Amino acid sequence: xxxxxxxxxxxxxxxxxxxxxxxxxxxxxxxxxxxxxxxxxxxxxxxxxxxxxxxxxxxxxxxxxxxxxxxxxxxxxxxxxxxxxxxxxxxxxxxxxxxxxxxxxxxxxxxxxxxxxx
Amino acid sequence: xxxxxxxxxxxxxxxxxxxxxxxxxxxxxxxxxxxxxxxxxxxxxxxxxxxxxxxxxxxxxxxxxxxxxxxxxxxxxxxxxxxxxxxxxxxxxxxxxxxxxxxxxxxxxxxxxxx
Numbered sequence: 001x002x003x004x005x006x007x008x009x010x011x012x013x014x015x016x017x018x019x020x021x022x023x024x025x026x027x028x029x030x031x032x033x034x035x036x037x038x039x040x041x042x043x044x045x046x047x048x049x050x051x052x053x054x055x056x057x058x059x060x061x062x063x064x065x066x067x068x069x070x071x072x073x074x075x076x077x078x079x080x081x082x083x084x085x086x087x088x089x090x091x092x093x094x095x096x097x098x099x100x101x102x103x104x105x106x107x108x109x110x111x112x113x114x115x116x117x118x
Numbered sequence: 119x120x121x122x123x124x125x126x127x128x129x130x131x132x133x134x135x136x137x138x139x140x141x142x143x144x145x146x147x148x149x150x151x152x153x154x155x156x157x158x159x160x161x162x163x164x165x166x167x168x169x170x171x172x173x174x175x176x177x178x179x180x181x182x183x184x185x186x187x188x189x190x191x192x193x194x195x196x197x198x199x200x201x202x203x204x205x206x207x208x209x210x211x212x213x214x215x216x217x218x219x220x221x222x223x224x225x226x227x228x229x230x231x232x233x
Contacts, residue, residue: 035221045208045224091161105151105163105174106210106222 002027004094006109013082014117020067021077021112023092031097034068035106036077040088048090051075079114087116120145122211122225130231136197139228143190143211149173150192151222152184155206164207167192168214196230204232 003026013019025034036048051059051068058066063083067076079086092109123142131137143150151174152164163176167186184194190211196203206229210222 037224042226043206044226045210047221047223050221105166105176106153106161107163108161110160 002029002032002094002096002107004092004107004109006090006092006112008112009110010113010115012115012117013079013086015082015084017082018078018080019082019114021079021090021092021114023075023077023109025073025075025092025094027073027094029096033095033097034066034075035093035095036064036066036075037091037093037108038086038088039091039111040085045091049077082116084116084118087114089113122209122223124207124209124225124228126228127226128229128231130233131199132233133199133201135199136195137199137230138193138195139207139209139230141192141194141209141211141225143192143209144223147211147213147223148190149212149214150186150190151210151212152192152194153208153210154178155208155227156204161208164194199232201232203230205230 005024032053034051038046038048049059049061049064051066058068063080065078089111091111093106095106125140149168151166153161155161165184166174170186181197186192206227208227209225212222
């Protein structure tokens with residue numbers, strides 16, 4: 001069974017600085033998807049970024065980028081120029097690739113609570 | 119385009135009762151998944167529906183059930199509520215179909231409190 005581990009329960013960053021959130025996962029599959037979701041205090045889960053395992057290039061979305069190390073099964077999220085609105089719980093998630101069948105459920109890590117100091 | 123909506127947003131029930139939660143996916147989305155979020159267990163997958171059929175199920179007791187209607191709206195039901203069922207229940211929708219590259223978009227959740 002696949003597992004996702006986020007080893008940092010809490011992180012703090014100064015506004016305008018850069019922070020990296022860690023995520024490792026365990027799987028025997030060669031093809032899969034990885035995601036970072038953000039859950040602000042309002043509780044609406046928002047997709048931040050996704051990475052397909054078959055792509056070597058790291059995904060980027062504006063100030064958010066990932067460092068995907070497939071061999072090491074590592075998938076960290078870097079937030080540049082941190083803003084007060086970035087304060088939230090961040091969840092790393094894994095999903096298998098299934099063809100013609102189930103979408104495959106998301107397997108989540110426990111989350112990292114990010115605080116942004118003004 | 120409207121996002122995923124869930125009703126009700128808050129619910130208080132008594133142990134032993136049953137409860138029904140509703141989820142309306144994004145227009146055009148045919149897959150609906152349900153997740154339970156608790157401080158202790160984190161986010162756990164309950165089940166997924168596509169075209170009115172349950173395609174995937176998590177490791178939850180039979181007290182947890184769901185269904186999907188022809189308009190893709192989904193409901194989940196929990197019977198004989200226990201204190202441990204207190205949680206935030208999240209619904210997520212995606213386009214669905216044979217290609218599983220589609221992201222899941224989450225609703226705001228229903229906060230269920232069992233007393």
